[in-house]
Amino acid sequence: MSVLAAALLSVTAVAPAQAAPPAPQQAAPSAPPPPAPAPTEKPAEKPAPVDPARSSSGLVPRAQAGAAEAKAGLRRSTPPIDPDHKVTAEEFRVRAERSTSKSYVPAPPSSSAGLIAPQVAPPATPTKEFADECAGSYAASADEVGYVKNRYEWCRNMIAFHNIIDTRGNRSGYMWMDLTLIGYGRDDGTRNMRFFARPNIVLFGGSYTPTTRVKLNVVCLNNLSSCSQGDGESQTMAEWFAQTVTGNWLDFTLASDGAGGSGAELVQRNYFGAQITFLDGVPSYNGPYGWRCDSARYFASTRTAACVFFDVVPHLQYWLTNNDGTRSRHHAVAEHIRQAQDQPDTTHPPRPDGLPKVIPGKYTGEVAEDTALERISSDTTAYTENVNAKDRACNRIPTPDDMERPQCDEYPFATTWQGAGRGPGDFSVKYVPGSENESAGASLLAYYNSDRILWLPEDFFYVQILDNQPGDGRADGRPVVSAGPNQFGDEGEAVRLYGTVRDDSPQVVNRWTWVPQEGVDEGAECTFSDPRAPQPTITCDDDGVFRVTLTADDGVNPPTSASATVTLANVAPLAYFDNPSPWQLFKVNDQVSVNVPFSDVTNDRVSTCRIDYDQNGQTVYSWQTTTRTCGHAHVFNSAGMYTIEMRVTDDDGGTGIATVLVVVYDPNGGTANIDGSTGTPQGALTADPNVTGDTYVNMAAAYYTTSGPPAGVTKSWIQNHGFRMESTGLQWLVVTRDNKVAVRGDARLADGTVVQYVLYGWKNPDRIRLVVWNGTGPAIYDNSRSGEYDIDRIDPKVMKSGAVQIHR
Amino acid sequence: MAYRNGTVEATLRPDRNMVLVIGTGFDELFLPDFAAGRLCYGGPDVLYLMSDGGLGHDMHVVLEAWDAEPSPAPGELTDSTVVSLARPGIYVSRLTESAASPVLDLPEPGDYVARVSVTGRRALPAVRAAASGDRRPVEHVLVQLWPSTPSIDVNS
Numbered sequence: 001m002s003v004l005a006a007a008l009l010s011v012t013a014v015a016p017a018q019a020a021p022p023a024p025q026q027a028a029p030s031a032p033p034p035p036a037p038a039p040t041e042k043p044a045e046k047p048a049p050v051d052p053a054r055s056s057s058g059l060v061p062r063a064q065a066g067a068a069e070a071k072a073g074l075r076r077s078t079p080p081i082d083p084d085h086k087v088t089a090e091e092f093r094v095r096a097e098r099s100t101s102k103s104y105v106p107a108p109p110s111s112s113a114g115l116i117a118p119q120v121a122p123p124a125t126p127t128k129e130f131a132d133e134c135a136g137s138y139a140a141s142a143d144e145v146g147y148v149k150n151r152y153e154w155c156r157n158m159i160a161f162h163n164i165i166d167t168r169g170n171r172s173g174y175m176w177m178d179l180t181l182i183g184y185g186r187d188d189g190t191r192n193m194r195f196f197a198r199p200n201i202v203l204f205g206g207s208y209t210p211t212t213r214v215k216l217n218v219v220c221l222n223n224l225s226s227c228s229q230g231d232g233e234s235q236t237m238a239e240w241f242a243q244t245v246t247g248n249w250l251d252f253t254l255a256s257d258g259a260g261g262s263g264a265e266l267v268q269r270n271y272f273g274a275q276i277t278f279l280d281g282v283p284s285y286n287g288p289y290g291w292r293c294d295s296a297r298y299f300a301s302t303r304t305a306a307c308v309f310f311d312v313v314p315h316l317q318y319w320l321t322n323n324d325g326t327r328s329r330h331h332a333v334a335e336h337i338r339q340a341q342d343q344p345d346t347t348h349p350p351r352p353d354g355l356p357k358v359i360p361g362k363y364t365g366e367v368a369e370d371t372a373l374e375r376i377s378s379d380t381t382a383y384t385e386n387v388n389a390k391d392r393a394c395n396r397i398p399t400p401d402d403m404e405r406p407q408c409d410e411y412p413f414a415t416t417w418q419g420a421g422r423g424p425g426d427f428s429v430k431y432v433p434g435s436e437n438e439s440a441g442a443s444l445l446a447y448y449n450s451d452r453i454l455w456l457p458e459d460f461f462y463v464q465i466l467d468n469q470p471g472d473g474r475a476d477g478r479p480v481v482s483a484g485p486n487q488f489g490d491e492g493e494a495v496r497l498y499g500t501v502r503d504d505s506p507q508v509v510n511r512w513t514w515v516p517q518e519g520v521d522e523g524a525e526c527t528f529s530d531p532r533a534p535q536p537t538i539t540c541d542d543d544g545v546f547r548v549t550l551t552a553d554d555g556v557n558p559p560t561s562a563s564a565t566v567t568l569a570n571v572a573p574l575a576y577f578d579n580p581s582p583w584q585l586f587k588v589n590d591q592v593s594v595n596v597p598f599s600d601v602t603n604d605r606v607s608t609c610r611i612d613y614d615q616n617g618q619t620v621y622s623w624q625t626t627t628r629t630c631g632h633a634h635v636f637n638s639a640g641m642y643t644i645e646m647r648v649t650d651d652d653g654g655t656g657i658a659t660v661l662v663v664v665y666d667p668n669g670g671t672a673n674i675d676g677s678t679g680t681p682q683g684a685l686t687a688d689p690n691v692t693g694d695t696y697v698n699m700a701a702a703y704y705t706t707s708g709p710p711a712g713v714t715k716s717w718i719q720n721h722g723f724r725m726e727s728t729g730l731q732w733l734v735v736t737r738d739n740k741v742a743v744r745g746d747a748r749l750a751d752g753t754v755v756q757y758v759l760y761g762w763k764n765p766d767r768i769r770l771v772v773w774n775g776t777g778p779a780i781y782d783n784s785r786s787g788e789y790d791i792d793r794i795d796p797k798v799m800k801s802g803a804v805q806i807h808r
Numbered sequence: 809m810a811y812r813n814g815t816v817e818a819t820l821r822p823d824r825n826m827v828l829v830i831g832t833g834f835d836e837l838f839l840p841d842f843a844a845g846r847l848c849y850g851g852p853d854v855l856y857l858m859s860d861g862g863l864g865h866d867m868h869v870v871l872e873a874w875d876a877e878p879s880p881a882p883g884e885l886t887d888s889t890v891v892s893l894a895r896p897g898i899y900v901s902r903l904t905e906s907a908a909s910p911v912l913d914l915p916e917p918g919d920y921v922a923r924v925s926v927t928g929r930r931a932l933p934a935v936r937a938a939a940s941g942d943r944r945p946v947e948h949v950l951v952q953l954w955p956s957t958p959s960i961d962v963n964s
Contacts, residue, residue: 119835298905302835329842378823378902387821405845407825414823415903434825435842438858441824445903446837 048166057162059276059286062178062482063142065159066564069486080273081288085222087269092290093367093460095145096313119302120152120450122184122194125249130155134180135200136480136502138560145311146289151451152185154309157200158286160214161485162278164207173207173279175214176485177240178500181274182249183218183289187306187452191293192255197233197274198248201498202241203485210238212279218252221271221288228255232275256293256307265296265454269310298377299449308452314459315363316447318440319466328469332432333409333440337361338465340411340428347428349393359411359426360418363462372460374417375453385421386414393420393429405434413444417457479503479552483564484535491568492601494529494537499550499562501534508554510534517565520544521605521651541601543570543652572654573600573607575630575646580662585732587708588639588666596630596646596658608649614642614790639666639734641742641791661790663744665732669808671702672733672741674761676802678768680718684783693719694800695783697768699759701733701743708732714745714759716770716781723781724750725757725772734791739763739806742791747772755780758789760796761804767796768804810876810954817870818900818909819945822859827867829855829922829951830901832911833894837904848924848951850889855898855922857949860929868945869900871912874954881950883925890956892919898953912953919956924949 057077060068134140134155140147146156157180164173178201184194195218204212217232233250235243243250258266273287290310297304318334321327328334340347344357351357361373376382394408409432412418420427447453453461484498501510512531516524524542540546546566553559575598586592594611609630613619621632630646642662649655677694685691696719701712714727730745741761748754753774760769771789772781779785784795820827831853840849840856849856859867872878880886891898896916900909914920928947 300835300904301832329839377905379906384821387823404843409824435845437824438826438842439839441826442837442839442842442856445828446839449837449904 047172048168048170050172051165051167054165054169055163057278057282057284059158059160059274059284061141061286062157062159063562065161066483066486066562069161069163069564077282077284079221080285081221081271083222083224085271087222087271087290092269092310095290095311096367119188119300121186121188126182126196130182131180134182138480141480141482148309148312151308151310151312151314152187154183154185154289156181156274156286156289158274159485160276160284162208171206171488173205175204175208175237175278177202178482179216181218183309185291185306185308187299187303187308189302189304191258191295191305191307192253193291193307195252195254196249197252198250199240199244201500202237202244203498204237208237208279210236212237214240214279215277216250217275218254219273219275220254221273223268223270226257226259226261226268227270228257229253254291258293258295258305261293261295263456265294265456267292267294267454267456294452294454296454298455299452303449306452313363313365313367313462314451314453315462315464316444316451317464317466318443319469321468323469330436330440330443332436334465336409336428336430336432337411337463341463341465344426344428348397348430349425351425353424355424357426359428361412361463363464367460372462373412374457374460375415375448375455376417377455378415382417382419382422383414386419387421389420389427390414390429397429397431400431403431403433406431407434407437409437409440415444479508479554479560481550481552481560481562483548483550483562486565486567488567489569490571491540491543492571493568494539495566495568496537497535497548497564497566499534501550501552503552503554508552511551511553512536512538512548513551514538514546514548516544517547518545520546538566540566540568543568570650570652570654571601573598573648573650573656575648575656575658577646577658577660580660582660583663585663585665586636588664588669589635589637592634592636592662594632594634594644594646596648598628598630598648598656600628600650605651607651610647610649612645614644636664638737639664639669640736641734643790643793663732663734665703665708665734667703667706667708670735671807672699672735672743672761673805674699674741674759674768674802676766676799677719678783678797678799681783681797683785685718685723685781686778687780688721691718691721691723693721695770697759697770699743701730703733710743712743714743714747714757722750725755727757735806736791740791741804741806760791760794762796763804763806766799766802766804768799769794769796810874810878812872812874812878813915814873814912815870816899816909816912817868819866819868820900820902820908821866823903825859827857827859827869827949828901828904829857829869829871829898830904831891831893831895832897832899833917834904835894847885847887847926848889848922850891850922852892853894855889855891855951857924857951859947860932865932865947866945868948869909870948870950871898871900871909872950872952873912873914874952877921877954878952880923881925881952883927883950884929885926886924888921888923890919891922891953893917914953915955920953921956923952925952
C-alpha cells in the first residue's frame with residue numbers, strides 16, 4: 001500500500017478500538033416476522049471525556065517513538081531545559097561526546113586545486129543530498145544531539161504523536177507524524193540559523209480530522225532575551241498530509257542578536273528545540289540542541305558573524321592516501337602527526353625532563369581539556385614562543401638531502417595553545433617535503449575558517465589521521481528502521497503496521513516478528529501478511545498487547561531493529577439462532593430444539609453457552625463447549641411467546657448474545673374475544689400519522705382442533721377514517737396463563753391490500769395493541785410502536801371502550 | 809610610463825613557509841599545487857608568497873600599486889601571477905586573521921598582475937647556521953600590482 005493510500009485509509013477507517021460489536025442480527029426468511037419498527041435515529045452517544053492518565057503525546061527522536069508512545073499519560077508539555085539555564089562549555093563538551101555521528105568539518109583539500117573553505121549560507125531549501133543523508137542517518141533518528149554532520153549542517157528525524165484515550169478506554173483520536181527537521185548554520189556575517197521541516201508520514205483519525213490544526217516551530221530554549229524565533233507554522237492535518245506528497249519544506253529561523261554576548265566575539269551559546277502544538281493547545285518539545293553564535297573579526301571580512309551547531313567534536317582530518325590510491329598532498333604531515341599522537345616518544349625532541357611525552361590533539365570522539373587543542377592568535381606571545389621553540393628544535397635535527405624542499409613541520413600546531421613553546425615539551429618536529437607542509441598549512445587555515453574555531457580556551461578541536469580519504473560524511477551505513485506508530489485494533493482484525501526501512505543497500509532484508517507482551521493468552525498466534533514487507537498487516541487470534549519488531553539486515557552491519565506495540569481488543573463471539581427460527585410456532589409440550597452456531601477469533605478455546613428460555617429465570621442452563629455451536633432442547637408446557645436468549649462467552653470474557661422469539665400455542669388453553677376501542681396515537685397509521693379517530697377492534701378466535709389453526713375473525717377500523725381491515729384467516733392463537741392473548745392472521749384492507757396482523761390483548765386493565773403490515777418496511781398500523789413483539793414485553797394501550805375476554 | 813599609486817609594507821614571520829596577502833573582499837582560501845615550487849600563487853583575493861623554507865627569520869613584504877606594468881625591480885628571483893580582487897584593496901595578513909600592513913588601495917575590483925621579486929635569500933643559510941634567533945628581516949619581497957589585461961599571459 002502506498003503511503004498515500006495508507007494515510008487515506010487511516011483517515012477514513014478509524015473506529016474506537018474497543019467498541020462493543022453490535023448485537024448479532026437474526027435472519028428468518030421462511031418465517032415472516034412482524035415488520036421492523038420504523039427506523040429511528042439512534043441518539044448520538046455522548047463523547048466520553050478524555051482520560052489524561054491514558055492519553056499521551058510527545059515529540060521524540062524516531063528511534064524512541066515506540067517506547068514513548070507506550071507510556072500512558074506521557075505529555076511532554078514543558079520545555080526540556082530551564083529558560084534561565086546558563087550554558088557552560090563543559091556541558092557542550094559532554095553533549096558532543098555523546099554524539100555517535102561521524103560529524104566532522106567539510107573535507108580538507110581535495111587532490112585537485114580549488115577553493116577549500118567556502119563561505120556557508122543556508123540554501124533556499126535543503127539539498128536533496130543532505131535530505132537523503134538525514135533520512136538514512138542513524139544519528140538523526142537516535143542520537144541525543146541528532147545528526148551533526150558538521151557545525152553547519154544538522155538534522156533530526158522525529159515522531160510527533162498524540163493518542164487521545166477517553167474514560168471508556170477508547171482511543172477517540174490520534175495523530176502520528178514522522179518529521180524530518182534540517183538545520184543550517186552560517187558564517188556569512190548573519191547571526192541566525194535556518195531550519196526546514198517536512199513530514200514523511202502523517203496518520204490521524206478520530207478527533208484529529210483533516211481540518212484539525214497542528215503547529216510546528218523551532219524555538220529558543222534559553223537566553224530568551226537574546227534569542228528570537230518565528231511564529232511557527234500552523235497547518236491542518238490535511239495540509240500536513242499533503243506535504244508528504246509534495247515534499248515541500250516549511251521554513252523556520254532562529255536569531256541571536258549578540259547583545260550580552262561574551263568576549264570580543266560576542267559569543268552566545270543557546271539551546272534550541274522543536275515544538276509542536278497539538279489540537280488541545282498543549283505543546284511538546286524535542287531537544288535541546290546546542291548552537292552558538294559569534295561576531296569574531298578574525299575570519300574573512302565577509303564572515304564577521306556566524307552561527308554554528310555546537311553538539312559536535314570539531315576535528316580536522318588529514319589522510320595518507322587519496323581515493324584514487326595516490327599519495328595525498330599532505331601525506332608526510334599526516335604521517336608525522338600520527339606518529340606524534342600514537343608514538344610520541346619516537347619523535348623529536350625528547351622531553352627535557354626525560355619523561356614520556358603525551359602529545360595532545362588526537363581525535364577519539366571524546367573531549368577533555370588535557371587532550372584537546374585550542375586555537376590562538378598568530379599575533380600573540382604564545383604563538384611566537386611556539387615558533388621559536390619549534391625553530392630551536394628543528395635546528396637540532398639534520399635537514400634531509402633527498403627531500404623536495406625540506407621544511408620542518410611541528411605538531412601541535414604553532415597556532416594552538418598546546419604548541420611547542422608551551423608546556424614540558426610534549427611536541428614533535430620533523431622534516432617533511434615542502435609542498436606537503438604548505439598544503440597542510442593551507443588546509444589548517446581553511447579548517448579554522450570552515451569549522452569556525454575561535455580564539456577561545458574552550459573551543460576545543462582535534463586532529464584525525466585517516467589512512468584513506470574520507471567520504472562525504474555519511475552515517476555508518478546501518479539500516480535506519482522504524483516500526484511506525486503503536487497500533488490498535490481488534491483480535492482477528494488485520495491491523496496495518498507502518499514500518500520504514502532506509503538503507504543504502506538494495507540488498508537489505510526486512511523481517512517482522514512478534515511476541516506477546518501483556519494480557520495475551522497462552523497459545524495465541526499472530527500472522528503477518530508479508531513478514532518481509534515494511535508495512536504488512538498483522539492478524540492475531542487473541543486480544544492483549546503484542547510487541548512487534550522490524551529488523552533490517554543489510555548483510556554488512558549488525559541488524560538494526562525497532563519495535564512498536566499492537567494493542568488488540570477482544571471481540572465477542574458472534575452468535576445466531578440456526579434453530580428455531582424467529583416466530584416459529586410450536587404446540588405446547590412439543591420439544592424445541594435449539595442450535596446456535598457462533599464464530600470467534602480464538603480457535604480451540606473453551607466457550608460458555610448460557611440459555612434462558614424466558615420463563616422468569618426458571619429455565620436457565622449453562623454449559624461449556626469447545627465446538628462452535630451451542631445446542632440444547634426444551635419443552636414449553638404452557639402457551640406463550642418466548643424470547644429465548646443464548647449468551648456465548650469466550651475465554652476472555654467477551655460475550656455474544658443471540659435471541660429468537662418463538663410462539664407456543666395450546667389448543668386447549670382457551671378462547672378469546674376482544675371488542676372495543678382504544679385511542680389512535682400520533683403516528684400509529686403510517687399513511688396518515690395525524691389521524692385522531694379511535695381505533696376499533698372486533699376479534700373472536702378459538703381452536704376447534706388440537707392441530708390448529710384456530711378459527712375466528714378479526715376486524716379493525718379507525719373512526720371517521722378510511723382505514724379498515726378484515727381478516728381472511730387466522731394463523732395461531734395464544735392465550736397465556738396470566739390472561740394475555742395474541743392472535744396472528746392474514747387480512748385485507750378496504751382498498752384490497754393483503755396484509756398480516758397481530759392483535760394483542762391484556763386483561764386488568766384491558767389493553768390492546770394491533771400491528772398490521774404487508775411485507776417489509778414499517779408497519780401500516782401500530783398503535784404502540786416499539787421493537788418488541790413478545791407478548792410479555794409489549795406496551796399495549798388502554799381500551800376506551802369494550803373489553804378483552806378470555807374463556808377457558 | 810607607469811606610475812606608482814601607493815605602497816604598504818609589513819614584516820612578519822612566514823608560517824609554514826608562506827605569507828598570505830589577501831584582498832579586502834577575501835572570503836575563502838584556494839589550494840594551489842605547492843609542488844610547483846613557485847614564489848607566488850594567486851587566486852581569488854589571495855596571494856601566497858612563498859619563503860624558502862628556512863627557519864628563524866622574518867620576511868619584509870612591500871606591496872606597490874601601479875597603474876600599468878612597471879619596470880622590473882632588481883631581485884634574485886622573480887615570478888608573477890594574477891590576483892582577482894572582489895574589492896579594490898589588498899593587504900599583508902597574519903594567517904588571514906588580521907592585517908599586518910595597511911590596506912593598499914587599488915582603483916577598482918578586478919584582476920591584477922602580481923609580480924614578485926625576492927632578495928636576501930642568499931643570506932639565509934648564514935642566518936640558519938647561526939641559529940641566533942636574530943629576527944631581523946633578511947628576506948625582502950616586493951610585490952608590484954597593476955591591472956591585468958587579457959593579453960598578459962601569467963602562471964604559464
